[in-house]
Amino acid sequence: MSALVVRAGPVSALVERRALVASCVLVAAIAGLALAALCRGDSWDAPGDVLQGLLGRGDSAVIVREWRLPRVTAAIVFGAALGAAGSVFQNLTRNALGSPDVIGLDAGSYTGVLIAITLFGGTAAGLATGALAGGLATAAAVCALALRSGVSGLRLVVVGIAVNAMLTATNSWIVLRADLDVAIAATGWQAGTLNGVEWAGLRFPLIVIGALAVLLAALSQGMRQAALGDDVAAASGLGLGRFRLLAVLAGVGLTAGVTAAAGPIVFVGLVAPQIGRRIAGAAGVPPLPAALTGAALLLAADLIAQTVLSPVQLPVGAVTTVLGGGYLCLLLFKEVERG
Amino acid sequence: MxxxxxxxxxxxxxxxxxxxxxxxxxxxxxxxxxxxxxxxxxxxxxxxxxxxxxxxxxxxxxxxxxxxxxxxxxxxxxxMAFLPQGLVAPENMVVRQLVARGRYPHQTLLSTWSADDERAVTAAMTAAGVTDLAERRMENLSGGQRQRVWIAMVLAQETxxxxxxxxxxxLDITHQYQLLALLARLRDxxxxxxxxxxxxxxxxxxxxxxxxxxxxxxxxxxxxxxxxxxxxxxxxxxxxxxxxxxxxxxxxxxxxxxxxxx
CATH class of the missing domain: 3.40.50.300 (P-loop containing nucleotide triphosphate hydrolases)
Structure with missing residues (x-):
């Protein structure tokens, strides 16, 4: 059999062998990249010292645990959140282009953040609220605009790309009009960065993302069912209206949680679900491989961002943009060829 | 009546x-x-x-x-189960996975593959004559084979x-009559x-x-x-x-x- 049956008391599941192996490989890759990232300082530290430091022993304990670990944790959790959010929207739109960053949700969350900074100052809760409100408003706007001419995945994507462009322009305008100190703070963030991430700033986003991950796990069966098409999903007992609402909420919330903490990190949500499903050999675009791939991707991108122009640290968003831009072009070509 | x-x-x-x-x-x-x-x-x-x-x-x-x-x-x-027209399976999906989706209304958050689910899927695949196709991908099947898999999915719902x-x-003419006879047996x-x-x-x-x-x-x-x-x-x-x-x-x-x- 190519699948394993798991049954214990009220719990039962069928686990595809290929997906299980792929998940283990991805987790190992994440662990390896995380160790490398923990070793990465002004120079590379020996892994043995770093592991000692991680356990609170040796000279490097403070550096590893207070400086590098938050950043590595952020890269893993944010990458996973972006990948999972991408899989939610690619499932909903049934289109590989339908990811939050392409349809403007990152930009919308960032607009919310900018408004929160300029109007209310930059408290963590204010930023998170701004990001979530901005993301939800954008999602509502994109859906409303796409619905007017009938729902189809590609139409929603095209409308989303247009909304994304308008929001990006709006964001630049807000930054130009803002006071100098606000503008400087905002631009430092515009590309999405993990530079200077600390535990204190991570607490709130981690709680939000953790809660939404639970919601997403609860929705994953419905997501599999929805992938069969609206008619089959509804006829087999999926309440489509409620499912879609919760899925959009989870997807927007995950994106907004990341944006509030690190700014808009684009393209992870676009690329990770597609790579993940190929690695897992899965049907449709399942969220777990997408999340694991997203974590590995963002860790790798952040390592590159710290290394290529060292000692200058690039924002990780710049690296994901370069990596993802090429992929987006490829997808657009394919989409156009398909008609 | x-x-x-x-x-x-x-x-x-x-x-x-x-x-x-x-x-x-x-x-x-x-x-x-x-x-x-x-x-x-x-x-x-x-x-x-x-x-x-x-x-x-x-x-x-x-x-x-x-x-x-x-x-x-x-x-x-x-x-009640419903088989619509013009269905397209997600990419990469194999037959047994698609048939198993028919069990959705019987499943809960924790129980997604009970002994009942397994029995129903096996029976449905036998009834629709797709047991031999279990590990094949949907996109590699003929139109008639695909139709029989969708029918198996609806049967697995056991409504x-x-x-x-x-x-x-x-369906070719033989499979048409086989399907209609199957429906008549289910009626019986x-x-x-x-x-x-x-x-x-x-x-x-x-x-x-x-x-x-x-x-x-x-x-x-x-x-x-x-x-x-x-x-x-x-x-x-x-x-x-x-x-x-x-x-x-x-x-x-x-x-x-x-x-x-x-």
């Missing part, structure tokens, strides 16, 4: 286009009902409204006297009511079958109850021997024919006369 599934004064429409107005219909329980009619006469629309995919703009589609859309989705999906929209599409086991069928002769041979539709109206409903005559076929299909007993089953069989009105 009375049934639990009924349409009362139901008006079915897509936007401004009214397909059926004030439709009344009883689906007899434990019987095989075939809905027949010309293209675009509203038979699929009627079936979709029974399957909760289309809400009547007025009137009711009811199950046990309660509007089908008032039930919790999973509750009603354990009572007392089975709604099928042109289930014989894509006590299930209620409602199928949109294109072939009136097949409908007469296998169904207990025929609903003939034209322009969104039910022209006649009843046992094939009672309602199918040349006048009905003329009214429903605009086709001149003679009716002769099927030499094998004795059920009505239509033979066109050769005057094909334009």
């Amino acid at each position: 009375k049934g639990r599934l009924t349409a009362r004064d139901a008006t079915l429409r897509y936007g401004d286009r009214v397909v059926s107005a004030d439709l009344d219909l009883d689906v007899p329980d434990g019987a095989f009902t075939a809905i027949v009619g010309a293209n675009a006469c509203g038979k699929s629309t009627l079936l979709r409204s029974f399957a909760r995919l289309l809400a009547p703009s007025s009137g009711h589609i009811a199950f046990d006297g309660r509007d089908v859309r008032d039930y919790r989705p999973k509750t009603i999906a354990r009572e 007392p009511y089975l709604l099928l929209d042109e289930p014989t599409t894509f 086991d006590g299930r209620t079958i409602i199928a949109v069928l294109h072939d009136v002769n097949q409908a007469c041979r296998f169904a207990d109850h025929i609903v003939a539709m034209r322009d969104g109206r039910v022209v006649a409903a009843g046992a094939p021997a009672d309602i199918v005559d040349a006048a009905l076929i003329k009214e429903v299909f605009d086709l001149s024919c003679v009716i002769t007993p099927d030499p094998v089953t004795g059920t009505p069989m239509i033979v066109p006369t050769g005057e094909y009105a334009g």
Whole structure:
């Protein structure tokens, strides 16, 4: 059999062998990249010292645990959140282009953040609220605009790309009009960065993302069912209206949680679900491989961002943009060829 | 014959286009009902409204006297399964995975592959003749094989009511008759079958109850021997024919006369 049956008391599941192996490989890759990232300082530290430091022993304990670990944790959790959010929207739109960053949700969350900074100052809760409100408003706007001419995945994507462009322009305008100190703070963030991430700033986003991950796990069966098409999903007992609402909420919330903490990190949500499903050999675009791939991707991108122009640290968003831009072009070509 | 599934004064429409107005219909329980009619006469629309995919703009589609859309989705999906037309499986999906999706209304957050699920999927694949295809990807199958897999998925739902929209599409003639015989066997086991069928002769041979539709109206409903005559076929299909007993089953069989009105 190519699948394993798991049954214990009220719990039962069928686990595809290929997906299980792929998940283990991805987790190992994440662990390896995380160790490398923990070793990465002004120079590379020996892994043995770093592991000692991680356990609170040796000279490097403070550096590893207070400086590098938050950043590595952020890269893993944010990458996973972006990948999972991408899989939610690619499932909903049934289109590989339908990811939050392409349809403007990152930009919308960032607009919310900018408004929160300029109007209310930059408290963590204010930023998170701004990001979530901005993301939800954008999602509502994109859906409303796409619905007017009938729902189809590609139409929603095209409308989303247009909304994304308008929001990006709006964001630049807000930054130009803002006071100098606000503008400087905002631009430092515009590309999405993990530079200077600390535990204190991570607490709130981690709680939000953790809660939404639970919601997403609860929705994953419905997501599999929805992938069969609206008619089959509804006829087999999926309440489509409620499912879609919760899925959009989870997807927007995950994106907004990341944006509030690190700014808009684009393209992870676009690329990770597609790579993940190929690695897992899965049907449709399942969220777990997408999340694991997203974590590995963002860790790798952040390592590159710290290394290529060292000692200058690039924002990780710049690296994901370069990596993802090429992929987006490829997808657009394919989409156009398909008609 | 009375049934639990009924349409009362139901008006079915897509936007401004009214397909059926004030439709009344009883689906007899434990019987095989075939809905027949010309293209675009509203038979699929009627079936979709029974399957909760289309809400009547007025009137009711009811199950046990309660509007089908008032039930919790999973509750009603354990009572009736629906096979729509024109289905496309997600990329990379293998046959056994697709059939297993039919178990969705029986599953909970924690239990997604119970012994019951496994038994039902195995039985459904056997009944639909797709056991040998279990590990094949859907995109690599022929149209007829795919159709049988979708039918297996609907069977795996193990519902007392089975709604099928042109289930014989894509099937070669042998598989058409095999499927209809399977549906008749399920009826013999006590299930209620409602199928949109294109072939009136097949409908007469296998169904207990025929609903003939034209322009969104039910022209006649009843046992094939009672309602199918040349006048009905003329009214429903605009086709001149003679009716002769099927030499094998004795059920009505239509033979066109050769005057094909334009």
